[in-house]
Amino acid sequence: MSSHAASHPQDAHSDNPHADYIGDKVGFWFFLYTELVLFGGLFLGYFFYHMKYKEAFHEAGSHLNVFMGAGNTVVLLTSSLTMVMSLTALQKRKKGLSLLYLGMTILFALAFMVVKYFEWGAKFSYGLYPGSEILQSSHSDGVIIFYGLYFVMTGTHGVHVVLGLLALSWMFVWVWQGKIHADDYAYLENVGLYWHLVDLIWIYLFPLLYLVA
Amino acid sequence: MGAGAKAFYHDDAVVFAGMFQAVKKAGKNSSVFRAIAWVLSWILSTDHKRVGILYFVAMFSFFSVAVSLGIMMRLELFQSGQQFFEPKTYNAMFTLHGVIMTFLFIVPGIPAIFGNFLLPLQLGAADVSMPRLNLASWYMYIIGAIMAVVSLFSNGGAPDGGWTFYAPYSIQTQTNVSLALVAAFTLGLSSIFTGMNFLTTIHRLKAPGMGWFDMPLFVWSLYATAWIQVLATPVVGITLLLTVMERTLQIGIFNPSLGGDPVLYQHMFWIYSHPVVYVMILPAMGVISDVLPVFARRHIFGYKAIAYSTMAIAGSGYFVWAHHMFTSGISDVARLVFSFITFLVAIPTAIKIFNWLATLYRGSIQIDPPMLWALTFLFTFSIGGLTGLALGAVVTDIHLHDTYYVVGHFHYVMFGGGGVGMFAALHHWFPKITGRMYNFFHAKVSWFFFFVGFNMLYFPMLILGVMGMPRRYHDYLPQYDFLNSVATIGSWIMVFGILYMFANLLKGLLSGEKAGSNPWNAKTMEWETQSPPVLHNFEKQPKMVHGPYDYEGEWVK
Ligand SMILES: [Cu+2]
Numbered sequence: 001m002s003s004h005a006a007s008h009p010q011d012a013h014s015d016n017p018h019a020d021y022i023g024d025k026v027g028f029w030f031f032l033y034t035e036l037v038l039f040g041g042l043f044l045g046y047f048f049y050h051m052k053y054k055e056a057f058h059e060a061g062s063h064l065n066v067f068m069g070a071g072n073t074v075v076l077l078t079s080s081l082t083m084v085m086s087l088t089a090l091q092k093r094k095k096g097l098s099l100l101y102l103g104m105t106i107l108f109a110l111a112f113m114v115v116k117y118f119e120w121g122a123k124f125s126y127g128l129y130p131g132s133e134i135l136q137s138s139h140s141d142g143v144i145i146f147y148g149l150y151f152v153m154t155g156t157h158g159v160h161v162v163l164g165l166l167a168l169s170w171m172f173v174w175v176w177q178g179k180i181h182a183d184d185y186a187y188l189e190n191v192g193l194y195w196h197l198v199d200l201i202w203i204y205l206f207p208l209l210y211l212v213a
Numbered sequence: 214m215g216a217g218a219k220a221f222y223h224d225d226a227v228v229f230a231g232m233f234q235a236v237k238k239a240g241k242n243s244s245v246f247r248a249i250a251w252v253l254s255w256i257l258s259t260d261h262k263r264v265g266i267l268y269f270v271a272m273f274s275f276f277s278v279a280v281s282l283g284i285m286m287r288l289e290l291f292q293s294g295q296q297f298f299e300p301k302t303y304n305a306m307f308t309l310h311g312v313i314m315t316f317l318f319i320v321p322g323i324p325a326i327f328g329n330f331l332l333p334l335q336l337g338a339a340d341v342s343m344p345r346l347n348l349a350s351w352y353m354y355i356i357g358a359i360m361a362v363v364s365l366f367s368n369g370g371a372p373d374g375g376w377t378f379y380a381p382y383s384i385q386t387q388t389n390v391s392l393a394l395v396a397a398f399t400l401g402l403s404s405i406f407t408g409m410n411f412l413t414t415i416h417r418l419k420a421p422g423m424g425w426f427d428m429p430l431f432v433w434s435l436y437a438t439a440w441i442q443v444l445a446t447p448v449v450g451i452t453l454l455l456t457v458m459e460r461t462l463q464i465g466i467f468n469p470s471l472g473g474d475p476v477l478y479q480h481m482f483w484i485y486s487h488p489v490v491y492v493m494i495l496p497a498m499g500v501i502s503d504v505l506p507v508f509a510r511r512h513i514f515g516y517k518a519i520a521y522s523t524m525a526i527a528g529s530g531y532f533v534w535a536h537h538m539f540t541s542g543i544s545d546v547a548r549l550v551f552s553f554i555t556f557l558v559a560i561p562t563a564i565k566i567f568n569w570l571a572t573l574y575r576g577s578i579q580i581d582p583p584m585l586w587a588l589t590f591l592f593t594f595s596i597g598g599l600t601g602l603a604l605g606a607v608v609t610d611i612h613l614h615d616t617y618y619v620v621g622h623f624h625y626v627m628f629g630g631g632g633v634g635m636f637a638a639l640h641h642w643f644p645k646i647t648g649r650m651y652n653f654f655h656a657k658v659s660w661f662f663f664f665v666g667f668n669m670l671y672f673p674m675l676i677l678g679v680m681g682m683p684r685r686y687h688d689y690l691p692q693y694d695f696l697n698s699v700a701t702i703g704s705w706i707m708v709f710g711i712l713y714m715f716a717n718l719l720k721g722l723l724s725g726e727k728a729g730s731n732p733w734n735a736k737t738m739e740w741e742t743q744s745p746p747v748l749h750n751f752e753k754q755p756k757m758v759h760g761p762y763d764y765e766g767e768w769v770k
Contacts, residue, residue, distance in 0.1 A: 001354050020417055022417065023342045023413050023417040023418075024337065026412075026413050026417065027342060027343060027409055027410070027412075027413035030409040030412050030413065030443050031405075033443055033444060034405050034409070034444070034446070034447050035447070037443075037445070037447040037448060037510070038445055038447035038451050039451075040446075040448070040449075040452060041447065041448040041451040041452060041481060041484075042451060045455075045466060045477065045481070048474070048477055049466075049474075052474075053472070077439070088225055108420070130458075130462040130464040130465065131224050131463035131464075136463075136471065138620055141465075141471065142472060142474020144472050145465050145466065145471070145472045146467045146472060148464030148465040148466050148467065148471075148473075149464075151462075151464065152455065152458060152464055152466070156451075171684075176669050191633050212506065
């Protein structure tokens with residue numbers, strides 16, 4: 001019945017009679033728009049308060065660890081690269097290589113979360129977290145808001161990294177089992193797109209939070 | 214259900230097929246297992262028609278709860294002074310009425326029920342693009358709905374403060390607002406996934422020969438709606454989550470004592486929630502565009518104008534949000550600009566109204582029940598739209614803001630538009646969905662009670678608002694007694710009409726005559742297959758051979 005949609009050569013190789021490669025990608029792009037708008041709401045809040053508390057944002061931003069932030073940026077960018085290489089390898093029917101790159105992507109994602117853990121841990125040890133006594137009693141309104149935004153934005157992004165990790169691991173299993181292969185890779189491609197989005201959002205978060213000082 | 218509906222009970226297209234088959238096997242000698250298998254054949258089915266009916270059952274269950282709350286509120290307001298309920302109880306009641314009616318009923322509304330059922334049929338497709346995701350959306354809806362219900366009875370008690378959850382009250386109140394917010398977030402997710410699914414379906418699964426401008430206008434309305442669902446819902450999603458985090462972690466963003474700005478909440482809330490009123494109303498407009506030509510036997514007037522204006526309404530809806538905030542302390546310049554843009558939105562709406570009227574002109578009009586409801590839409594929705602102009606103008610809004618006028622306007626638009634559109638759809642597609650026909654006479658009598666009661670209920674609210682009666686109070690001054698009593702009596706008549714209508718439809722479902730595949734002699738594609746349609750809808754792939762509104766012989770393109 002899917003015959004009437006202008007079909008893609010991939011569809012013929014799929015086990016699913018309703019396979020629609022282009023439809024899968026189109027649908028996933030709509031999902032990515034949703035994600036962009038979700039973070040758009042947060043960025044809106046950021047710009048609103050940045051206008052209001054310019055000074056305080058500079059001051060508070062200077063307490064963030066630029067070294068760790070930059071390191072994480074490199075980690076994520078590299079993981080995007082290995083993601084692409086994994087897909088390309090699969091398309092060239094090199095399953096082992098594809099799994100290797102996919103595994104590397106997963107490791108980079110884990111590394112990102114480990115760095116995040118130490119960063120957040122340091123902030124907590126200084127009492128710089130939402131609702132903390134120290135933050136609310138000895139810092140200005142602008143600093144409180146900055147740290148509120150910092151934790152909400154990096155936290156929301158972190159949740160996306162964790163979800164990405166789960167999706168990547170799932171893809172790893174499916175490539176391993178041969179459910180995703182050189183003729184039917186829409187899932188892997190879509191997870192890759194998602195992973196690039198997570199990367200892209202971080203590329204905006206990094207300067208806004210770490211380099212604002 | 215008789216044999217005619219048997220085609221409907223295809224037990225294919227279920228998820229967890231192995232488990233389902235096992236239960237079904239056990240059902241051979243056990244009536245309990247037979248019943249379980251029957252339930253599973255519904256709640257595990259990815260068939261878009263079943264998903265649509267699942268939504269119907271769930272949504273109208275919640276609808277009846279919210280109607281009961283509304284009736285109770287009207288009882289309290291029958292006369293000045295306290296009648297039955299404490300002020301606190303009343304606050305919880307209007308919050309619940311609002312939350313259920315908006316988030317559980319009118320937002321998912323027509324797309325979730327009729328969109329699911331009809332979109333693939335009208336496109337000539339076997340199902341939506343992502344049938345599993347479609348079923349998952351229903352489960353997300355149910356989970357969200359359950360959370361909303363649980364929030365009433367768990368720690369802190371029923372949420373108060375209204376369905377808009379304005380900060381800073383929503384971050385201070387001790388009632389169970391957090392859970393209600395998470396519930397609304399989950400419902401939003403469900404709505405986003407439905408939108409994604411519909412967009413992909415419309416892009417990918419049009420029948421051979423069907424171009425964009427050969428689609429029925431109902432499909433156009435779903436298309437515009439789906440874009441709003443995908444691009445606006447996440448903003449309110451993150452806003453609601455921020456409010457939850459504000460309550461639990463004190464991040465400060467909406468909390469003035471920590472340097473935050475509660476007006477930002479209003480901005481972020483309405484950036485979504487104004488576009489979403491079009492999620493509530495556009496599909497109803499699509500229904501009207503499909504029903505009027507059938508019963509006027511005329512080609513729809515200005516097909517392209519209606520299609521474009523549908524997209525224009527969806528697009529311009531993003532730029533008017535601050536008209537909800539004229540009294541919130543935003544600048545005069547902002548008020549003027551937003552007031553002006555708000556008036557611009559009236560243009561595409563008016564285009565539609567005039568096109569519908571022109572469709573009727575010189576038609577051979579047959580007042581069957583669907584037509585009766587569609588014409589009612591034109592009447593009640595026009596009142597709703599025109600009363601909105603007074604709220605869009607800054608000067609009059611200052612006087613009318615937070616009065617009963619707003620409540621009257623809102624119900625004329627939402628109930629008189631979205632709700633009446635849904636009743637029109639229900640009467641129009643009932644024979645397609647059930648394979649049977651209801652009684653016309655009783656349908657018309659029930660309509661009469663609804664129509665009289667509806668206007669008795671909501672029109673006095675407009676007058677009361679102009680007189681200065683504030684909304685959301687559980688009591689009022691004695692000079693408002695008379696009109697309030699009229700409204701309360703109207704609510705009884707209207708609810709009687711609704712019950713009557715459903716009784717008639719239920720009787721039609723159980724013992725109505727066989728409807729046949731095309732009782733209205735309509736031209737859109739869903740009428741080309743049997744009623745109810747088989748699994749995967751069409752015996753063989755239908756092709757586009759005439760336009761969707763081709764009532765006057767030639768294919769008008
Ligand atoms: Cu609005």
